[in-house]
Amino acid sequence: MDNIIVYASMTGTTELIARSIAEELARSGWHVTVKDAIDTFAEELLSYDCILIGSYTWGDGELADDIMCFHEELLAVPLSGKLAAAFGAGDSSYEQFGRAVNILEETLENQGCQVITPGLKVDGGSEEEIKAISYSFAKKIKRINEAI
Template sequence: MIVYASMTGTTELMAQTIADELIKAGDQVIIKDALAVYAEELQSYERILVGSYTWGDGGLSDEILAFYDELTEVDLTGKVAAAFGSGDSTYEQFARAVDLLEEALQNQGCTILTKGLKVDSGLEDEVEIELKCRGFVNRLIGMLSA
């Protein structure tokens, strides 16, 4: 399952690119906007990817706050997960939402497959972002087959 929050479309592009690459690799993927999912739904999936843009200097986006709060109440022991998102490198805490999501997933019992993917929405174009997402999926697949 892929859950994401996006305001400008960058994190949505990331989520869709990741989903497309996983589907090409033979996975079945459910992708949902964070506003349309409850964290307890994650218990039905073996693999979890969560993405959000970072608001301001290191905060979670409003669109993912309710999901994040619910996430801290859900037991995800035995699941594998990773986080992704966009940010602005002019801020001291670049794309910190990725770190917060990764930490929350780990705290709820997930094994983190690979370091979270961060892209700079102000500096990277769509092609660069898609390339980074493909590399992220390759790392995920590599960790799953190890």
């Protein structure tokens, strides 16, 4: 199964989540491509079976500028039959904690993906804690994928 992880990261937290998920999936022999959203065209997703997209939440619940162009392109790409999940970093002191994850999930569903698990929203923590949370999310994705 070919998998892609696309992310937008400002402080490095969402990139850490993306790379940690990829690391855990690769341990099981999964082929995983990790790309920054700025360097990715949405049509590239057509070549993958499982799509994971991550973004930090900007302001009071908006997508990050770093992923806006990719997201706009994504609205024109039909992804029926693809498996998907979303993740991202946020700040729980905001009313719309991690809303970018919700926006990405909704977009993936609207484009025909089967969102296989609720999105991962990370609210800070040490690098080790973030890695552990990300590894757990990846293991969940593996279990669900194997059950489908």
